[in-house]
Amino acid sequence: MSRLDRTRTSAHQLRPFFSSQNLLNRSDGSAQFDFGGSSVLCSVVGPAEVKLRDEKLDKATIEVVARPLVGLPGVKDKALEQNIRESLEPLILSGLHPRTMLQIVIQTMKDDGCILSTAFNAVILALLDAGIPLKSILGSVTCMIDAQSSEILLDPTTEELSRARSTHVFVFDNKSSVQSEQGKMNVDTDDQEAGTSSLAAVLFSDSTGMFTEQEYFECAHFCFKASQAVHGFIRTAVQKKLEKEYQQTQA
Amino acid sequence: MKELEPSTNEREFVLAALRDGARIDGRNFYDFRTLRLSFGADYGAVEVQLGNTRVLAKVSCEVIRPFPDKPTEGFLMFNTELSPMASPAFEVGRQTDEEVLVSRLIEKAMKRSRALDTEGLCIVAGEKVWSIRVDIHFLDHDGNLVDAACIAAITALQHFRRPDVTVVGEDVTIHTLEQRNPVPLSIHHIPICVTFAFFDNGNHVIVDPTHLEEQIKEGDMTITLNVHKEVCALSKAGGIPMELDQIIQCSKIAVIKVAEITAQIEAALAADAKKR
Amino acid sequence: MASTTDSLAASPAFTFSASTFQKLHPTEYFRKFISQGVRPDGRLLDSFRPTTVHYGVITTANGSAMVRIGGTTVVCGIKAEVAEPKLDSPDQGYLVPNVDLSPICSSAFRPGSPSEQAQVVSEAIHRVLKESKVLDLKDLCIEEAKAVWALWIDVVCVSYDGNIYDAALISVMAALLNVRIRKPTYDEGIVKVPGGEAINDENSFKLNLTRIPLSTSFVLFDTDLTLLADPNFAEESITQGQISVTIDEHGRLCRISKVGAASTSQSLLKQCIERAKIRSHELRSIMNQQ
Numbered sequence A: 001m002s003r004l005d006r007t008r009t010s011a012h013q014l015r016p017f018f019s020s021q022n023l024l025n026r027s028d029g030s031a032q033f034d035f036g037g038s039s040v041l042c043s044v045v046g047p048a049e050v051k052l053r054d055e056k057l058d059k060a061t062i063e064v065v066a067r068p069l070v071g072l073p074g075v076k077d078k079a080l081e082q083n084i085r086e087s088l089e090p091l092i093l094s095g096l097h098p099r100t101m102l103q104i105v106i107q108t109m110k111d112d113g114c115i116l117s118t119a120f121n122a123v124i125l126a127l128l129d130a131g132i133p134l135k136s137i138l139g140s141v142t143c144m145i146d147a148q149s150s151e152i153l154l155d156p157t158t159e160e161l162s163r164a165r166s167t168h169v170f171v172f173d174n175k176s177s178v179q180s181e182q183g184k185m186n187v188d189t190d191d192q193e194a195g196t197s198s199l200a201a202v203l204f205s206d207s208t209g210m211f212t213e214q215e216y217f218e219c220a221h222f223c224f225k226a227s228q229a230v231h232g233f234i235r236t237a238v239q240k241k242l243e244k245e246y247q248q249t250q251a
Numbered sequence B: 001m002k003e004l005e006p007s008t009n010e011r012e013f014v015l016a017a018l019r020d021g022a023r024i025d026g027r028n029f030y031d032f033r034t035l036r037l038s039f040g041a042d043y044g045a046v047e048v049q050l051g052n053t054r055v056l057a058k059v060s061c062e063v064i065r066p067f068p069d070k071p072t073e074g075f076l077m078f079n080t081e082l083s084p085m086a087s088p089a090f091e092v093g094r095q096t097d098e099e100v101l102v103s104r105l106i107e108k109a110m111k112r113s114r115a116l117d118t119e120g121l122c123i124v125a126g127e128k129v130w131s132i133r134v135d136i137h138f139l140d141h142d143g144n145l146v147d148a149a150c151i152a153a154i155t156a157l158q159h160f161r162r163p164d165v166t167v168v169g170e171d172v173t174i175h176t177l178e179q180r181n182p183v184p185l186s187i188h189h190i191p192i193c194v195t196f197a198f199f200d201n202g203n204h205v206i207v208d209p210t211h212l213e214e215q216i217k218e219g220d221m222t223i224t225l226n227v228h229k230e231v232c233a234l235s236k237a238g239g240i241p242m243e244l245d246q247i248i249q250c251s252k253i254a255v256i257k258v259a260e261i262t263a264q265i266e267a268a269l270a271a272d273a274k275k276r
Numbered sequence C: 001m002a003s004t005t006d007s008l009a010a011s012p013a014f015t016f017s018a019s020t021f022q023k024l025h026p027t028e029y030f031r032k033f034i035s036q037g038v039r040p041d042g043r044l045l046d047s048f049r050p051t052t053v054h055y056g057v058i059t060t061a062n063g064s065a066m067v068r069i070g071g072t073t074v075v076c077g078i079k080a081e082v083a084e085p086k087l088d089s090p091d092q093g094y095l096v097p098n099v100d101l102s103p104i105c106s107s108a109f110r111p112g113s114p115s116e117q118a119q120v121v122s123e124a125i126h127r128v129l130k131e132s133k134v135l136d137l138k139d140l141c142i143e144e145a146k147a148v149w150a151l152w153i154d155v156v157c158v159s160y161d162g163n164i165y166d167a168a169l170i171s172v173m174a175a176l177l178n179v180r181i182r183k184p185t186y187d188e189g190i191v192k193v194p195g196g197e198a199i200n201d202e203n204s205f206k207l208n209l210t211r212i213p214l215s216t217s218f219v220l221f222d223t224d225l226t227l228l229a230d231p232n233f234a235e236e237s238i239t240q241g242q243i244s245v246t247i248d249e250h251g252r253l254c255r256i257s258k259v260g261a262a263s264t265s266q267s268l269l270k271q272c273i274e275r276a277k278i279r280s281h282e283l284r285s286i287m288n289q290q
Helices: A073-089 A114-128 A176-187 A190-193 A211-249 B007-019 B097-112 B143-159 B211-216 B242-276 C002-010 C018-024 C026-035 C116-133 C164-178 C233-238 C265-289
Strands: A017-021 A029-035 A036-048 A060-069 A101-110 A138-146 A152-154 A163-172 A204-211 B036-040 B045-050 B053-064 B073-080 B123-126 B128-140 B165-168 B171-174 B192-199 B204-207 B218-226 B233-235 C051-055 C063-069 C072-083 C094-100 C142-144 C149-161 C180-182 C185-187 C189-191 C204-206 C213-222 C225-231 C241-247 C254-257
Touching: A017 A114, A017 A211, A036 A114, A036 C225, A073 A101, A073 A114, A073 C116, A073 C254, A101 A114, A114 A138, A114 A163, A114 A211, A138 A204, A138 A211, A152 A211, A163 A176, A163 A211, A163 B171, A176 B007, A204 A211, A204 C051, A204 C116, A211 C254, A211 C265, B007 B204, B007 B211, B036 B143, B036 B242, B045 B143, B053 B143, B073 B097, B097 B143, B097 B218, B097 B233, B123 B165, B143 B192, B143 B218, B143 B242, B165 C225, B192 B211, B192 B242, B204 B242, C018 C026, C026 C233, C026 C254, C051 C164, C051 C265, C063 C164, C063 C180, C072 C164, C094 C116, C116 C164, C116 C254, C149 C164, C164 C241, C164 C265, C180 C241, C213 C233, C213 C265, C241 C265, C254 C265
Parallel strands: A060 A101, B073 B128, C094 C149
Antiparallel strands: A017 A029, A029 A036, A036 A101, A138 A152, A138 A163, A163 A204, A204 C254, B036 B045, B045 B053, B053 B128, B123 B128, B165 B171, B192 B204, B192 B218, B218 B233, C051 C063, C063 C072, C072 C149, C142 C149, C180 C204, C185 C189, C213 C225, C213 C241, C241 C254
């Protein structure tokens, strides 16, 4: 079945990714991540001086600032800030930089749906660019369930989202994906019986709308599969950047 | 986070270079940095790069009720909040003096110069008018935010298309982009800002200062002009006193710069229009 | 508590009371309880605090409710106002939920602009009301393109002891069930809402709710991600992750959110959904008792 944006042929196809790192001069790390017509720019500063009020004695304080494309920051942006901060806190080895601040600024550049997922992917690339020690990397994919056909569409556009019965944002880290791949080899039959990759651990999940339990886990399954492509993309992006930097030091 | 002051060595180096007639990035005194304009997929989204300074402008519109005392006038609003993305020295929710100055200067240059025809934004007098909103996002701060922001804002306004409307009696229909071709805004003229920085009691005058040069400068001045050599705004807030001749000299330089920048904006807009 | 004090008293070198231990090492103190399968307030890991719902606590509002979950008390008041509809949705009214966490309910909140948590809860409730289509906004239309009802849904937390999202959502749903709006008349651009006589079925209407979503929240404690249902304030402050499951009366899901903590297995999420189904059933019978 063809999609509404006419560039994709399958319901489980993602829009083309694009990323670039180290675009900004004043921040310690920066990255831009695009899912088709959606684009988010993220900058990272840190470890840096922390305000006395926010100082933590045993770890770094993580501050996330989200800025919308149009208008002043509102309730939606606050929710995005909280989601990203709380998901990153267990991922960043903040104990290595006690009494410092890590500031992450997220700026929407283009909005065509799935901003939360795009922001997650941009943030992780910017953190890698800034050289912040991380336990694992993450990849995020959004999907929706169509109100009429009840079909699961991955990475929907704004137009498609207006017809959604429910939307689901998932984030998976690369540690859990390695585990599940090993798990698949061992308990392949179990996995098929369950009908979902019940082994893929979820780092972040946010679903709203109307849906059944079965649909929820199906969405998790498809998003997990798609997030593998995002993980691969992030790995290649970092690899390419490092190769380039190495060549520059050699030259 | 506090801004780091440049060290004495850095300061002396920059000044010594200027006394020798050179700038540390290799530019001549009256040169702008390379200006790059890129357009988004939507109408009214422009990213401007002036050297390492980066600004994104996004224009949007909505229909609202006008003020009762100005029933036929539409609205033009600017949002110029500085984000900590541009520089860690900018804090969320607390405006620095620099921030206030930059915002006011942009508003003066763009809004008070009546570049946009706000009467043309009226749909039904006293009932419905267009409100045009320009969000300016500062992404990277390497000096001269004002010039970059003005170029971004005016280019975005020229690039923007609003949905077409038809009015039958009291009923207003707003056509989607698919139904009817959207219409451009009517723009009277194109104001462009040119910022100067002064060193050594005004003996050295440079155009388009970088962040380092801004930190060392003794005074600055921003002239807003259009191609018709009309001065829209002139701002010299503090700094060292200047001779009248020097200001006239600056305005002559500005006239040339404005012509160059306007031509570049027009070329970029034409190239983008061809692609669509 | 007695057992902890005893075991500590047994070590001769260094002794202090249980309350000192709790202040010095809140997490370690808590861990000791969890390892025994109970929580410091005497609850089991998966049990909820006593919950009560009272309808119509504010007489001047169109609908109101007060909800208590243990030490958390919230009051929700709904006020209906006549407003002008938006141009692109001329026949739809407005639902505007707002959650207020003021310094009155806990010293954790400062006066001034709404805290991040208050904004996040408001946004979550707004999304559930909107995306789960709890109410058809067309029911709030008085005259197309001229006048609609705007429902201002204000939740005020009186006493804060954790799990604000669950409490706020129950109070919003209870207050929506409690709403009565006087039937308006529209005539030549003027909306008249009759007043005076007592509200009865003749001169007022109720809201037609398509579903009643209720939420159940859990927190994840420690690295082994122990699941704790209905966290209180102390538990929220020493845990990192939260899972909320919102379910309507037919057992359909309206919202699942998992934020913070390390990755959790999907079987844990399933466990939360199962537990939420039972809890939502219990909540519904509490709401119907009144």
